[in-house]
Amino acid sequence: MKTRTLTAIVALPILIASIVLPVFFPQTIWVFVVIAVFAIAAGLFEFFLLTKKLELKADAAVAYLGAAALVVAFMFDAPAKAPDLLLLTLVLFVIGVFASQTFRFRKDFSKMLAGIGVTILGVLYIVFLGGFLISTRVGFENYPGLSTDLLAYFFLVIMGSDVGSYFAGTTFGKHKLAPEISPGKTWEGLIGGIMTAAGFAALATFSFFPDLPYKFSIPLGIVMAVVGALGDLAESALKRGSKVKDAASILPGHGGLLDRLDSLLFNAAILYYFARFYF
Secondary structure, eight states: OHHHHHHHHHHHHHHHHHHHGGGTOGGGHHHHHHHHHHHHHHHHHHHHHHHHHTTOOOOHHHHHHHHHHHHHHHHTTHHHHOHHHHHHHHHHHHHHHHHHHHHHTTTOGGGHHHHHHHHHHHIIIIIIHHHHHHHHHHTTTTSTTHHHHHHHHHHHHHHHHHHHHHHHHHHHOOSEEETTTEEEEEHHHHHHHHHHHHHHHHHHHHHTOTTSOHHHHHHHHHHHHHHHHHHHHHHHHHHHHHTOSSSOOSBTTTBOHHHHHHHHHHHHHHHHHHHHHHO
16 A cells, blocks of 8 residues: 555656646646656557566567557647547558558468457557647647646546445445456545545535536536546556456556456547537
8 A cells, every 4th residue: 555655655746737837838748748658658568568468479579559540640639639639540550551561470370360460459449548638738729738637537537436336435435336447446435436426526516617517517528437437447457358467567556457448448538529529
């Protein structure tokens, strides 16, 4: 627990600074982008470590090429400004994976399907979903301060939900949520996470985000808590299938970056498209 707390003490100020600094120094907008790119790259690496334990031969080189192309697209807010280009990037990536793996597995085609599957899945799961956080940071420049408010709301709600779920689960947890996937998670923990997410969403509206009224911030926070729990369970299932406790050990007390990204990835696109439709 001490190690986990110390890691949070070091990491949280860096994350908070990357979100808040652009309000005062607009040029620092890229600090968050750099952090996001590093986290996405590390998460993809950890995903391939999991597949390697199952002897699934992902093509990391092709995956990182596709990841780089997608990251660049998200940096230019392709989901809003050039959706056709974003779709074309995905299409070319899929074609490229099939073409490269056709030659890579020519000595044993029986493993080709699995290699193609894990290569494409890793990029879609981590890079494509995570890329929406990059677009959230850079894509709302016409509304001063909006990207900062959105990201502050996002991390406040997600992290608040995680903390609420943990303490409610350890204090009141009796009914297992999905014991075959994650034995430690309980329905009480899920309910505590949802309630905490709603509370922090309301706090965000009250304290710094009045442009997002309670009638939207609270339901959005609840949705994010539920979706985040699903993301957590999905990543737990991947680890269970690979017979590991944590995806990696890069974050002392927290496991790998993929273990921290699990609830963020499923929610990134939800936040982005909500903001696009609402603002």
